[in-house]
Each structure stands twice: as C-alpha cells, then as structure tokens.
Amino acid sequence: MAEIIPGGYNDKNCEKNSAKYHTGKKCIEHNCNNPAGTAWSPYWCVDCNIKRIDNITEQFKAIQRKFVK
Numbered sequence: 001m002a003e004i005i006p007g008g009y010n011d012k013n014c015e016k017n018s019a020k021y022h023t024g025k026k027c028i029e030h031n032c033n034n035p036a037g038t039a040w041s042p043y044w045c046v047d048c049n050i051k052r053i054d055n056i057t058e059q060f061k062a063i064q065r066k067f068v069k
C-alpha cells in the first residue's frame with residue numbers, strides 16, 4: 001500500500017477526487033459501476049484510479065531497481 005499523499009491521487013477526501021470531476025459516465029474498469037472522473041482522469045473512478053497509479057508506480061520502482069545495482 002502506498003502512503004496517502006494529502007491532496008494527492010490517493011487522498012479520497014481531496015477535492016480532486018470529489019464529485020466535481022464526475023463525468024456522468026461509469027468507470028471503464030470491468031465490473032465497476034462507480035461514477036467515473038477524477039482530476040487525474042475522466043475514465044476511472046476514485047478507487048480504480050488509485051489502484052491504477054499504484055500499479056504504475058510499482059512498475060517504475062521495479063525498473064529503477066534494475067538500474068540501481
């Protein structure tokens with residue numbers, strides 16, 4: 001689990017994760033019916049957007065580890 005960044009993508013109380021950014025569509029993630037739209041992307045809901053960015057961050061860390069030897 002990534003640390004919660006205040007005002008960041010994984011801060012669920014942040015204004016950037018509020019209904020203000022909802023597009024009126026549903027999240028594009030399969031089997032997810034949450035309202036889509038955050039300040040980071042119009043396609044994912046808050047929860048899926050957090051998972052998505054956490055995964056990307058993990059992939060970058062893995063790449064970094066390969067180069068820092």
Ligand SMILES: [Zn+2]
Pocket residue numbers: 027028029032033034044045046047048049
């Ligand atoms: Zn979702």
